[in-house]
Amino acid sequence: MIDSNRLRIAVQKSGRLCDGSMDLLKAVGVKFSLRDRLLIAHSTNQPVDLLRVRDDDIPGLVMDGVVDLGFIGENELEEKMLERQAAGKSSEYKVLERLDFGGCRLSIAIPSEDEYTGPEWLEGKKIATTYPHLLERYFKEQGINASAVMLNGSVEVAPRAGLADGICDLVSTGATLEANGLEEKEVIFKSKAVLIQRADELSDTKQLLVNKYLTRMNGVMQAKESKYIMLHAPRTVLDQVKSLLPGAENPTILPLAGNDEQVAIHVVSTETLFWETMEKLKALGCSSILVLPIEKMLG
Numbered sequence: 001m002i003d004s005n006r007l008r009i010a011v012q013k014s015g016r017l018c019d020g021s022m023d024l025l026k027a028v029g030v031k032f033s034l035r036d037r038l039l040i041a042h043s044t045n046q047p048v049d050l051l052r053v054r055d056d057d058i059p060g061l062v063m064d065g066v067v068d069l070g071f072i073g074e075n076e077l078e079e080k081m082l083e084r085q086a087a088g089k090s091s092e093y094k095v096l097e098r099l100d101f102g103g104c105r106l107s108i109a110i111p112s113e114d115e116y117t118g119p120e121w122l123e124g125k126k127i128a129t130t131y132p133h134l135l136e137r138y139f140k141e142q143g144i145n146a147s148a149v150m151l152n153g154s155v156e157v158a159p160r161a162g163l164a165d166g167i168c169d170l171v172s173t174g175a176t177l178e179a180n181g182l183e184e185k186e187v188i189f190k191s192k193a194v195l196i197q198r199a200d201e202l203s204d205t206k207q208l209l210v211n212k213y214l215t216r217m218n219g220v221m222q223a224k225e226s227k228y229i230m231l232h233a234p235r236t237v238l239d240q241v242k243s244l245l246p247g248a249e250n251p252t253i254l255p256l257a258g259n260d261e262q263v264a265i266h267v268v269s270t271e272t273l274f275w276e277t278m279e280k281l282k283a284l285g286c287s288s289i290l291v292l293p294i295e296k297m298l299g
């Protein structure tokens with residue numbers, strides 16, 4: 001049974017968005033004990049219920065107000081919005097947060113042996129895709145007359161099977177395209193996972209809960225991009241050390257027992273390319289350089 005006082009969140013049951021969404025919920029303190037085949041899961045410590053569905057269903061569930069929140073890829077969200085707009089159905093939602101997983105792009109790819117001359121190459125062609133609305137919007141923007149052939153899976157084999165001249169599908173590393181003898185030619189949409197909320201007002205209690213989770217989510221995402229760094233540095237190079245560590249304007253500086261020339265520095269830095277920076281710090285005469293992950297941040 002679903003209780004309407006509990007926050008309802010739709011997540012992909014299995015697939016590319018599943019781990020990222022579940023990890024984020026766990027990180028903000030919402031616990032579940034999931035039994036595999038259950039469509040609905042109740043949190044064991046928060047007033048939250050999960051609806052575990054195919055990602056295709058998530059935009060509609062949010063837009064129809066069946067769930068309060070949903071984790072979804074922007075590609076699927078935008079496609080479903082266009083589809084529902086065309087069908088005269090409600091297509092509103094609020095984006096609460098762009099997330100740090102599910103990054104991919106929707107691209108047009110054609111067989112490697114074909115010579116691509118630019119978007120005009122597509123004129124009169126058939127392009128297989130799971131995203132016909134996004135593709136047709138692109139054709140329209142480019143003023144091209146071409147047709148989208150809808151396929152729900154195995155899109156990348158369509159040209160070889162003689163079903164289409166090219167494809168429009170999601171690309172991340174490009175390995176799937178390469179394995180199928182296809183080359184990426186146009187990126188028509190860039191996507192990440194997002195957390196969305198239904199457009200109509202939630203009860204005050206539910207909205208407060210959502211806001212609390214959002215603050216925590218920001219803390220978790222910020223922590224992932226930051227590192228806690230400890231090192232010993234000669235006093236003479238303090239300014240150079242600070243400039244090497246972005247976000248470390250006000251480091252903690254501690255004396256070292258029995259060593260007046262050196263200090264210990266503790267900083268939270270947003271530096272990500274870390275090996276190169278560590279090597280530069282060492283070249284400045286720094287030692288005992290420790291880089292620690294941060295789990296959560298607040299304030």
Ligand SMILES: Nc1ncnc2c1ncn2[C@@H]1O[C@H](COP(=O)(O)OP(=O)(O)OP(=O)(O)O)[C@@H](O)[C@H]1O
Pocket residue numbers: 012013014015016017053054055056072073074075076101102103104170171172173191192193
């Ligand atoms: N290669 C990729 N790298 C990163 N993110 C991706 C990749 N492929 C897809 N995604 C993102 O993850 C979402 C879900 O992809 P997935 O392949 O799991 O979907 P699906 O096969 O449609 O699953 P479902 O069974 O839920 O319908 C995509 O809509 C996209 O936003």
Ligand SMILES: O=P(O)(O)OC[C@H]1O[C@H](OP(=O)(O)OP(=O)(O)O)[C@H](O)[C@@H]1O
Pocket residue numbers: 016154169170171172173174175176177
């Ligand atoms: O550029 P790449 O890194 O190769 O990634 C692209 C592939 O990833 C996705 O499929 P997924 O692997 O999720 O399987 P699915 O098609 O069964 O959903 C997408 O549909 C592409 O086929």
Ligand SMILES: [Mg+2]
Pocket residue numbers: 054055056
């Ligand atoms: Mg799907």
